[in-house]
Amino acid sequence: MTLKETTPVLLKPSSVSLKLKLPVLMVALTVAFVVTVSLLIYTMAERSIHEKVASAKVSKAHAGAQALRFSIDAAQRDVSNLAALPTTFRAINNFERVIGMIEVDDKIGFLKTHYIVENPNTEEERAALVDPGDGSYYSQSHVTYHPTFVQTAELSGYSDIYLITPAGLVAYSVHKKGDFAENINDSVLADTALSRVAQAALAAEPGSVVVEDFSAYGPSGAVDAFLASPILNKRGDPVGVIAVRIGTDFVQSALNANLADDGYENIFLVDPDGRTKSPGMIADAFSLLSVLPNAPHIAAARAGEAGNFTATVTALGTPATAVVVPLDLNGFDWSVVMETDSAQAFAVIHRIRWMVLSLIGASIVVSIGVSWAAANRVTRPIHQLRDATNALAQEDYDIAISGLSRGDEFGDLARSLDTFRDKLKSADEAAEREEEAKRETDFVVDEMSRALAQLQDGNLVSEIEHPFSKDYETLRENYNHSLQNLRNSLREVVEASQHVDRFSQEQRAAANEMAERTESQGSTLEKTATAMQDLSQRLRETAEKATEVDSTMRGTRREAEQSNEVVRSAVAAMDQIQQASSEIAKFINMIDDIAFQTNLLALNAGVEAARAGEAGAGFAVVASEVRNLARRASEAAGEIKTLTSASEEHVANGVSMVDKAGNALTSIIAQVSSVGDLVSEIAGGVQHQSQGLEDINTAMRELDAVTQQNTAMAEEASASSQLLQSEARTLSSVTGRFQIDPPMSTDAPASWDDGSDTPAASHEAAG
Known part of the structure; x- marks a missing residue:
């Protein structure tokens, strides 16, 4: 390959056809103006929208974090106040006392039978049973205190309220789940969040609240957190523990208060281990308590650092913007993470972008149309002559040459081209006659060569069927x-x-x-x-x-x-x-x-x-x-x-x-x-x-x-x-080299040596 072949050929103005030069010049001027104006408008609009969207997302994230902070603080104050109420003190004392007065050997089995096994309500509605009608002292105390605790749990949004004796017995619960009448040290509750929070509360300072972060809680079959505070007598000695169980819906309702369920905003809690502590607003985005992928905003949440991330990805791998707000809560180390789908958040920008592109495209199309119409009147005769010349070069002598009647230079050129076409046509006819004679001679030579070659191979049925011309017949x-x-x-x-x-x-x-x-x-x-x-x-x-x-x-x-x-x-x-x-x-x-x-x-x-x-x-x-x-x-x-x-x-x-x-x-x-x-x-x-x-x-x-x-x-x-x-x-082998009979079908061999259908082979098969 030479240097000339490897050097790219630059497009020179003289090499461009006139049909392109005129419209291109007009299109270039129009497109330059439209593109410049459109880009300026789009840039200003995109910057403004980005600032407004980011500000709105930060405000929503901080509002959710503030609402959650208020809910958790209120719940801790509520638990501390409940532990200090005389009603709670009397309730824990009475329940502990009347359990010992049950006149059966299996007191725990008695309570589970009447409040769980024989409860006429479903598992989710067991709290509706106030008096099972067994006439026991425990049921009389239950009638006294149960309505108060049920109302407290419903008003505060708690999943359950527990009264636990110093010996570890869950003497009372609102919803009577599998943890009712169980001991926190036995196999059912051992090493659960309720057991840990109760033991910590028994050893805690008066008025303090002990917390357990969200984790899987077996008796409820869900992910729950616990708040607990010690119940003290007049001497300041602990006589029991009051504990509340809160579900993930408790924190999710606070986080979602200022968000619309539009399917592209997701807010949730992340702990320092990168695990999710609350469900998101988008279903199937992640599993509760699962470790999230180490995206930039998740890394900031694990480190407890606030931030606004404009280019990140969600757990599902979709592009998104994210806001991280660390929370300062007693006993909870969380960060609020709010993710927004980028395509939805900046949908307005995409619409403006398409509008600008559409405007530019429409301007280019209009410019091309006008330029083509203006240049067509000038370039049409030139292209017609060019097409005629190309057709003659390809030996197409039937093409019509236009412009023969014109009186300008295009007419002179068309008439000269017509005369040149007649001369080319006569020369091609003479050459065709000579070519026909040569093809006939070549055909005779090829047929004889083929027949002699087959005769040389022993084929005696290779007759020449196609007739020759009268000179060679x-x-x-x-x-x-x-x-x-x-x-x-x-x-x-x-x-x-x-x-x-x-x-x-x-x-x-x-x-x-x-x-x-x-x-x-x-x-x-x-x-x-x-x-x-x-x-x-x-x-x-x-x-x-x-x-x-x-x-x-x-x-x-x-x-x-x-x-x-x-x-x-x-x-x-x-x-x-x-x-x-x-x-x-x-x-x-x-x-x-x-x-x-x-x-x-x-x-x-x-x-x-x-x-x-x-x-x-x-x-x-x-x-x-x-x-x-x-x-x-x-x-x-x-x-x-x-x-x-x-x-x-x-x-x-x-x-x-x-x-x-x-x-x-x-x-x-x-x-x-x-x-x-x-x-x-x-x-x-x-x-x-x-x-x-x-x-x-x-x-x-x-x-x-x-x-x-x-x-x-x-x-x-x-x-x-x-x-x-x-x-x-x-x-037979010697004579079998010659084919003296035509083959029975197209699949038969051309020579006796090609298969087993020879006389020698037939006799050998018979022998």
Whole structure:
């Protein structure tokens, strides 16, 4: 880029058209006058309005601050006076005394039941209940003092009035909220503003007022402040505390007294922490007790500095003006902040500004209109000639040239321009004829180049459809005939390659199938040979086992024969035992007879001894003992006889069982002999079968070898078919490079190599 190109071109008067020069000069003079006068008027009006608006806002802010200061001071004086009234003193004493006189164990529950739970009024109207009708001393005192406190709260705008005993019990409240009959040290009121202000008032100086700033108070569900003062007896000792609860509406009514609810003025209180202590006049501008953004006027309010801010923003981020007025109140550290929407506060200035701008705009429009009308009569012929010249430059020879009949310089110029247009028109027509001939030649060359390029890519259907001029038409027809002859010859080659491919594919499929079947047959023969070999091995093992069983059966038969001899010996021994038992029975009968005879002799000896008197007393004793001995011998002989009889029965049973065992062993020996003969025959048959299976196994191995040779020959035939098909595909691939048929649709490929719809691809998909 050169220096000349980068240097900005200054607008010179000679480069500006005459059509612009005349109106611009007139507009510049008119606009300069109108703008100067309008700006002077607007500046003076804006300064005056700013001063008046600022003064009005400051006056409203100070008036709100003064009203709030008066309300707070009045409330503190009111609380101090209430604490000094004898009525308040009697009320706190009576309520504390009659609570102790309630004749139930749960005195607090009694008060809550009658004044809260069973109160027929809504929560906001519980103060309307004067006497619940329970007949208690507390209710009698309530009837006496309640109307006075209700009237005081309504006249002063208090949210509630409390009487609190030195022990911390809330003995009375006007509205009977959740804090009624609660102790300030218990969980409900502990660490609340009411608890703190009551405890501070009990320790405060006589006549002083203790305050608690606005904070969230749970029993009321709102943001409240508290004022409290001690109630003293004649000796100056505290007998309780009177406390009042004031809501945010108490301070807001004082702040809003001099403001109109027009939606663009907002006044509220801010503490040194930057938190809002009262609601604003504009809804949703901020949340109560929330920390405001650190705008300039909020920073001044936190520092307790007065100020007037003309350019700041509200908590919502809108431009505003603000006035800050610090308050000097006992126990409260607040600053009054008044915000005014800038757009609304200076709406008059905006209206004047638009009026001035409208006046300037109207003056410019009128000046332009007049200047244009005056200059148009001079510049119109010049512009008409300029338009005609531009049209000729753009080869528009049909434009009408005006001013040909004029007798001045504009007429001479118009007639010269008309002659020049005719000459340009003739020259352009000659050039157009030459261009047409060149386009025809270029068209023939382009079509032939395109057709030859497609022929080079193998496209044999790229005939030239568009007719040439009569000088070149013979060339197009010769090219199309040559292309058709080449296409017919190549189609015959393609068909031959397709037949070769199809036949080789069929041969390959048959060879593959034969190879697979032969391979399957070989596998089956191999499995059969393996199975026959396993069967032969198992038969051989079975023959061996049968031989072992035959040998075992022979040994078993010999042992059974030996056992039969043992049984016969046992039967003979049992017979001898039975004969011995019979002999023993005879001896036992003999002993029984001897005992009977001995008993008779002893009886006779006792009779004789009795006859002998004292001389036979000793003999009588001996006879008695002999009798006893004979009796025991007889009893023992009887028992032995019984046992001998049972033994004979058991021996007889044993003889019978041994006879049966001998018979069973004889039968077993006969059966074992039969089984042994059968096992011998089976062993011989198994050995004969094993030899037959060995012959079959040898034949199967020979058949498996022949099958493996057939499989190898089938695989060689399949490989030869595959090579033949590969050669056919190579031939199809070569012929597939040429397109000999037109595509079926616009989406078909221009060449066989572009897709899978070729004969080679079709055969491959079929294979």
